[in-house]
Amino acid sequence: MNIISGIDITAGALSAQRMRLDIVAQNIANAETTRTETGGPYQRQVVSFETELVKQAGGQSLQTVKVSGIAADKTPGQQVYNPQHPDAGPDGMVQMPNVNLAYEMVDLITASRAYEANLSVAKNAKNLAMKTLEIGK
């Protein structure tokens, strides 16, 4: 048993949620990017999580969360009529990225609340460990 109970589980969840926040930031930053290295507009990136076994405790397996992969959202973006745009096609239509700001904001809030919840667990675990060290003082 670790002196700080469950900190390894919380650490995994914290880094997974932070990665999700990073990807949301990237999506929002590229909400108007019509030209990428691979050509074509930016494609929204989506993080997927998977569980990872940390250890067995009390007869049950304890699992943390980690990022299993980051993949592109393949749905096509909007087409906007803007003939002045350098990336406009011969018909004057520009293919925009498939980033939906409302989705990103929801994801941002979900991820940051999940991060906060895990952070409060980490703080609490630390306080318990400090109390343990004070035994007999």
Place this chain on the structure above:
Amino acid sequence: MIDPIFQSDNYQLSRKLLDAAALRQEAIASNIANAETPGYRRLDLAPTFAEQLKSRMAAGESVAGDDSLRPTLSEDLNARSVRPDGNSVEIEHELLAMNKNSVEYNYLTEVVSNNIKQLKLAITGQGGA
């Protein structure tokens, strides 16, 4: 003189309950980490530990040094899942359980501490120092 203090029922019981509280903290950490994992069922201390402890105390048996009585974790069968993904974690519930567990833990460390302080008092004739 030393033996009775470390064998006292309160001291031994507090040790067992501290183990249980530390284990519960791990279960809660796992529950909050997996708050969004589809199909995850929340973990908690198995009710058998509390039941066995209660019945043994009621029967006047000593639980001191009994290694067969240890806390275990199990899936919380009472937690209902109201979400389509079958996950039974409610984050508010977990945070409250965590705070409650923390108070319990602090209390138990205090009990253990006081037991040791009594022993110190007996040795030195002066408390605290």
